[in-house]
Amino acid sequence: MRVxxxxxxxxxxxxxxxxxxxxxxxxxxxxxxxxxxxxxxAELGYQPNAVAKALRDQTTGTIGMIVPGIGNPFFTTIVxxxxxxxQKTGTDLVLCASQYSPExxxxxxxTLLARRVDGLIISPCDxxxxxxxxxxxxxxxxxxxxDRHIASAGxxxxxxxxxAGMSQAVDHVVAGGARSVVFVGSRLMNSSARLxxxxxxxxxxxxxxxxxxxxxxxxxxxxxxxxxxxxxxGGPLPDAVVCGNDEIAVGLLRSLRTGGLRxxxxxxxxxxxxxxxxxxCDPPLxxxxxxxxxMAAEAVRLLGQVKADDPRPAQRVAIAPSLVVRQxxxxxxxxxxxxxxxxxxxxxx
Amino acid sequence: MRVxxxxxxxxxxxxxxxxxxxxxxxxxxxxxxxxxxxxxxAELGYQPNAVAKALRDQTTGTIGMIVPGIGNPFFTTIVxxxxxxxQKTGTDLVLCASQYSPExxxxxxxTLLARRVDGLIISPCDxxxxxxxxxxxxxxxxxxxxDRHIASAGxxxxxxxxxAGMSQAVDHVVAGGARSVVFVGSRLMNSSARLxxxxxxxxxxxxxxxxxxxxxxxxxxxxxxxxxxxxxxGGPLPDAVVCGNDEIAVGLLRSLRTGGLRxxxxxxxxxxxxxxxxxxCDPPLxxxxxxxxxMAAEAVRLLGQVKADDPRPAQRVAIAPSLVVRQxxxxxxxxxxxxxxxxxxxxxx
DNA sequence: GAAACTCGGGTAATCGATTTCCCGATCCTC
DNA sequence: GAGGATCGGGAAATCGATTACCCGAGTTTC
Numbered sequence: 001m002r003v004x005x006x007x008x009x010x011x012x013x014x015x016x017x018x019x020x021x022x023x024x025x026x027x028x029x030x031x032x033x034x035x036x037x038x039x040x041x042a043e044l045g046y047q048p049n050a051v052a053k054a055l056r057d058q059t060t061g062t063i064g065m066i067v068p069g070i071g072n073p074f075f076t077t078i079v080x081x082x083x084x085x086x087q088k089t090g091t092d093l094v095l096c097a098s099q100y101s102p103e104x105x106x107x108x109x110x111t112l113l114a115r116r117v118d119g120l121i122i123s124p125c126d127x128x129x130x131x132x133x134x135x136x137x138x139x140x141x142x143x144x145x146x147d148r149h150i151a152s153a154g155x156x157x158x159x160x161x162x163x164a165g166m167s168q169a170v171d172h173v174v175a176g177g178a179r180s181v182v183f184v185g186s187r188l189m190n191s192s193a194r195l196x197x198x199x200x201x202x203x204x205x206x207x208x209x210x211x212x213x214x215x216x217x218x219x220x221x222x223x224x225x226x227x228x229x230x231x232x233x234g235g236p237l238p239d240a241v242v243c244g245n246d247e248i249a250v251g252l253l254r255s256l257r258t259g260g261l262r263x264x265x266x267x268x269x270x271x272x273x274x275x276x277x278x279x280x281c282d283p284p285l286x287x288x289x290x291x292x293x294x295m296a297a298e299a300v301r302l303l304g305q306v307k308a309d310d311p312r313p314a315q316r317v318a319i320a321p322s323l324v325v326r327q328x329x330x331x332x333x334x335x336x337x338x339x340x341x342x343x344x345x346x347x348x349x
Numbered sequence: 350m351r352v353x354x355x356x357x358x359x360x361x362x363x364x365x366x367x368x369x370x371x372x373x374x375x376x377x378x379x380x381x382x383x384x385x386x387x388x389x390x391a392e393l394g395y396q397p398n399a400v401a402k403a404l405r406d407q408t409t410g411t412i413g414m415i416v417p418g419i420g421n422p423f424f425t426t427i428v429x430x431x432x433x434x435x436q437k438t439g440t441d442l443v444l445c446a447s448q449y450s451p452e453x454x455x456x457x458x459x460t461l462l463a464r465r466v467d468g469l470i471i472s473p474c475d476x477x478x479x480x481x482x483x484x485x486x487x488x489x490x491x492x493x494x495x496d497r498h499i500a501s502a503g504x505x506x507x508x509x510x511x512x513a514g515m516s517q518a519v520d521h522v523v524a525g526g527a528r529s530v531v532f533v534g535s536r537l538m539n540s541s542a543r544l545x546x547x548x549x550x551x552x553x554x555x556x557x558x559x560x561x562x563x564x565x566x567x568x569x570x571x572x573x574x575x576x577x578x579x580x581x582x583g584g585p586l587p588d589a590v591v592c593g594n595d596e597i598a599v600g601l602l603r604s605l606r607t608g609g610l611r612x613x614x615x616x617x618x619x620x621x622x623x624x625x626x627x628x629x630c631d632p633p634l635x636x637x638x639x640x641x642x643x644m645a646a647e648a649v650r651l652l653g654q655v656k657a658d659d660p661r662p663a664q665r666v667a668i669a670p671s672l673v674v675r676q677x678x679x680x681x682x683x684x685x686x687x688x689x690x691x692x693x694x695x696x697x698x
Numbered sequence: 699g700a701a702a703c704t705c706g707g708g709t710a711a712t713c714g715a716t717t718t719c720c721c722g723a724t725c726c727t728c
Numbered sequence: 729g730a731g732g733a734t735c736g737g738g739a740a741a742t743c744g745a746t747t748a749c750c751c752g753a754g755t756t757t758c
Binding site (some may be wrong): 351368370375376397398400401405406 | 713714715716717
C-alpha cells in the first residue's frame with residue numbers, strides 16, 4: 001500500500017490537517033510541526049496522490065491534445081511546441097493520436113473528457129466528420145483548435161493564414177518567371193487541404209498564369225513521389241509546382257530528379273510548413289514557414305481564457321506565415337532572398 | 350457543474366447504488382430500474398468521472414510512456430506500436446518526452462507516478478544518469494524498459510539484439526567484397542549507441558577487415574551529413590559504412606552523393622532501424638530492421654506480468670533483428686537479397 | 699480587567715463512483 | 729407451512745487530499 005498523508009500525520013504525531021498545511025504551506029504551522037512533518041514525509045517517501053487531489057480540487061492540471069498522427073513531422077513539431085508552452089504554467093500534456101480516423105478521434109475525446117482534462121487542444125482530422133464530437137467537447141470543456149479546424153463555427157481556432165501563404169508561394173514562382181503552375185496537395189477532407197487549394201487557385205487567377213487540374217492525394221512523402229511520376233508521365237511539365245506541405249514537396253523533388261530534372265532550372269518546387277527536413281533535402285526547399293512556436297503559444301494563451309460553453313463569440317486567430325526562399329525555386333530576377341517577416345492577423349468570426 | 354451519478358439516481362428515482370449497478374451491470378437490477386436509469390443517464394448526458402473511479406478502484410487504467418523525443422521517427426513508430434497494443438486491453442497511454450535530458454526524464458517520472466499510472470514503459474535517455482530515477486520508479490510501479498536501457502540491472506527490458514544486428518550488417522558488407530568498414534554512430538551516452546558500436550567492433554575483429562576510428566555524434570540526419578563530409582575530407586574512403594541508425598545513414602548518403610560518390614559502386618552504406626524513410630531515400634537503404642511491433646507487444650505483455658518491486662529476477666528480452674537488403678549496399682556475388690526472418694532470443698539476467 | 703481578536707490545531711465534510719453490509723420480500727424445499 | 733436460500737434495493741464506508749468550521753490559548757485594546 002502506498003504511503004498517504006495519514007501515514008505522514010501519524011508518524012509526525014499531528015493531525016492530517018496539520019500535515020497537509022505543513023506540506024502545502026497554504027496556512028501557517030509552527031516551525032516545530034513543519035519540521036516534524038517534513039521529516040516524516042521524507043522518511044516515508046511520501047508522494048501526494050494526484051488522483052485524490054484532482055477529485056477534491058475539481059481540476060487535474062492536465063491538458064489533452066489530439067492530433068491526427070505523430071508520424072507527420074509537422075504534428076510532432078507542434079506537439080513539442082505546445083508541450084514547452086504548457087510546461088511554463090506547470091500543466092501536463094496528455095497526447096493522443098486520432099490516426100486520421102474520426103471514430104478514433106471521438107473515442108479519444110470521450111476518454112480525455114472522462115479523465116477530466118482542464119482543456120483540449122485539437123487538430124480535427126476531418127473537416128466534416130469531426131464536427132459533432134468537437135462541438136460536443138467544446139460545450140463541456142475549454143477547447144481550442146490548432147492548425148486544422150472543423151467546418152462549423154462554435155470553437156476557437158489558431159492556425160496559419162493559408163490563403164496568405166499560398167499567395168506568397170504563387171507570387172514567388174511567378175516573379176521567378178513561371179508561366180504555368182500546378183498544385184499538388186491532399187484530398188479535401190481537412191481544412192488545411194481545402195484552404196491551401198483555395199488560396200492557390202485564387203492566387204493563380206489573380207496573377208493570370210496557367211494552371212492544370214490539381215493533383216490531390218495525401219500529405220505524405222509517398223504521395224509526393226507518386227505525384228512526381230504522374231507529372232513526368234502526363235504531358236508537358238509546368239514551370240513550377242506548389243505543394244500542400246513539405247512531405248509532398250520532398251517526395252516530388254525526389255521523383256522529378258530521378259526523372260532527370262534539375263532544380264530550379266527545369267522546374268521550381270515550393271513546399272509548406274518548413275518543419276523537419278526542408279533544410280536537409282537536396283536541393284534545400286523553398287517553403288512557406290508556419291510560425292509553430294507562436295501558434296502554440298497563442299493556442300495555450302487562448303485556452304486559458306476560454307470557458308466551456310462560453311457565449312463569447314468564437315475567436316479565429318490566423319497567424320501570417322512567411323516564405324523562406326531556398327534553392328528549389330527560381331528567385332525573381334535580381335531579387336534577394338526574403339527574410340522571415342512576422343505579423344499577426346486577427347479576426348472574430 | 351458536471352452531472353454525477355447522484356443526479357442520475359435522483360432523476361431515475363432510485364438510490365445511487367442502484368444507479369451504479371444498473372450502469373455497470375456488475376449486479377443485477379430489475380429491468381424497470383435498468384430502464385429508468387439508462388433513460389436518466391442518456392437524458393442528462395451522464396459521463397462517469399474517471400478521476401473518482403480511479404481513486405476508488407486504486408487503478409487508473411493508464412500506462413505512462415517516456416521516450417527521449419518524438420522528433421525521432423524510430424520513437425514515434427514504437428510509440429504508435431505500443432499505443433495499438435495497449436488499445437487491445439483498453440488501457441490509455443500517457444506519453445511524455447524527456448527531451449534527451451535526465452533531469453526532465455526524472456521530473457516526468459515523478460508526475461506520472463503521482464498520477465498513479467498502472468505501469469511504465471520507458472526508453473531511458475542516458476545509460477548512467479537515468480539509473481536512479483528508473484530504479485526508484487521500478488520499485489514503485491511495474492516498469493519495462495523498451496529499446497534503450499540503463500546500465501544497472503533491476504528492471505526488465507525489451508529490445509533488439511544489437512550485437513546480432515551489427516553482426517549481420519558487417520557480414521553483409523564483407524560478403525559484398527568490402528575490405529575496410531567504418532562505423533558512424535552516436536556518442537556513447539545510451540545503451541543503443543554502446544551496444545551497436547561494441548557489436549560492430551567485435552564483428553569487424555572476427556571477420557578480419559580493416560576499420561578506422563568510429564565517427565560518433567548524434568542519432569540525427571544532421572550528424573549523418575556532417576559525418577559524410579568528414580569522410581570525404583579525410584583521406585581514403587572505406588569500402589563500406591555501417592551506421593548507428595537510419596537517420597545517420599540517410600544523411601550520410603546525401604553528403605556522400607553530393608561529393609560525387611555512387612552507391613553501391615563506390616561505397617556501401619547500411620543503416621539500422623528500418624523505420625521512416627529507409628525505403629524512400631535514394632538509393633533505398635539496406636538496413637537492420639527492428640521488429641517494432643513484436644517489441645511493443647512483448648513490452649506490454651511483460652508489463653502485465655511485472656509487479657512493482659518484484660523479487661523475481663529481471664527479464665531481458667532481446668528480439669533478433671533481420672537485415673533488409675536494398676540498393677545502398679553491394680550484395681554478395683550471386684547472392685539473392687535476404688528476406689526478413691524472425692527469431693526471438695530470451696535470457697534471464 | 700474584560701471584550702475582542704489573532705493564531706494555529708483538530709474534526710469532519712467534501713469531491714464521485716463503487717461496494718460492503720444489511721434488510722425486507724419472494725421463492726424453494728421438505 | 730415453516731425455515732432457509734435467493735434476490736435486489738438502500739445506507740453508508742471507502743479511496744486520499746484539502747479545507748470549512750470550531751475551539752482553546754494567548755494577545756491586544758480601551
